[in-house]
Amino acid sequence: MKYALVIIETDESRRAIGRDRAGHRQAIADWMVEQGQAGILVDGQAFETESVPPVTVRKTANREVSVxxxxxxxxxxxxxxxxxxxxxxxxEAVKAASSWPTPETIEIRPIWTQG
Known part of the structure; x- marks a missing residue:
């Protein structure tokens, strides 16, 4: 089964990035290589979190859009x-998430498959 490990930046992980951005990123890259070589990692991407702020779009109870x-x-x-x-x-997914090398919070979500 496929699982998404949702990576959640926290105040502590942002402090770690601030102290050693290159080392932080290298630790994650090394983890991805290791998990890929072990046949566990299927895909993954980092979001742009530094120079472009996110936009949240919600619908209210009466279907109005809030941005x-x-x-x-x-x-x-x-x-x-x-x-x-x-x-x-x-x-097994928890074991993989527990090996994440930096202080982000990891939420594990099974990926829905039809059928």
Whole structure:
């Protein structure tokens, strides 16, 4: 089964990036190579989180559209990217997420398949 590891930047992970951006990024790149070589990593991308702010579009109860130029959950946690992995069980997905090398929060979501 495929799982999305949703990478959530936190205040601590942003501090780590500020202290050593190149080292932070290299740790993630190394993790992706390792997981790819192990046959676990299927796909993944980082979101642009530094120079272009996110835009959140919501629909109200009466279907009006609300557009705000900020993260959907405020400033304390923002989406940093995702990785898609292949794992037999949620426990295996948790093991992979637990090996994430930097202080982001990782949310694991099974990817829905039709049928």
């Amino acid at each position: 705000v130029h900020e993260p959907f959950a405020g400033e304390h946690e923002t989406l940093g990217g995702y990785a898609v992995i292949e794992a037999a069980t949620m426990e």
